Amino acid sequence: MNKYVFLGLGLIILIIIGIIIKIKTDNSKKELVLNYKISAGIPFKWVYEIENPEVVEFVKSYVTRDDNKGGKVGAKVYTNYVFRGLKEGETTITFKIVSITGEHEDNTHDINRVRVDKDLNVLLIGDENRNE
Secondary structure, eight states: OHHHHHHHHHHHHHHHHHHHHHHHHHHHTTEEEEEEEEETTSSEEEEEEESOTTTEEEEEEEEEEEOOTTOOTTOEEEEEEEEEEOSSEEEEEEEEEEESSSSOOOOEEEEEEEEEOTTOOEEEEEEEEEEO
């Protein structure tokens, strides 16, 4: 009898694990993660602009790696920017480097073309890096 109870519990645990893996796999396409780096101690930051905010929305940003331990000027800081699809369509997400102090201008920008399908999966379909 105990053998059948353990077999049943094992089967239930496998089904639960399968469902969790399926949910995590499905959610990975529901959000687009774009990673950008900036040099620490330099008075610039990345800002984004969504061409059509009805298609995608900004969800959150978080630092994935910070080489600025000990206050090293010029050390790289990597940040993920997360976007979620709202409705089917295409748009662009443009990242620009702007001065925090307003004293300098940098024309570096990156244009990310994205597509949201009918299931609200967000796909990167092209990008252009520009340094003008």
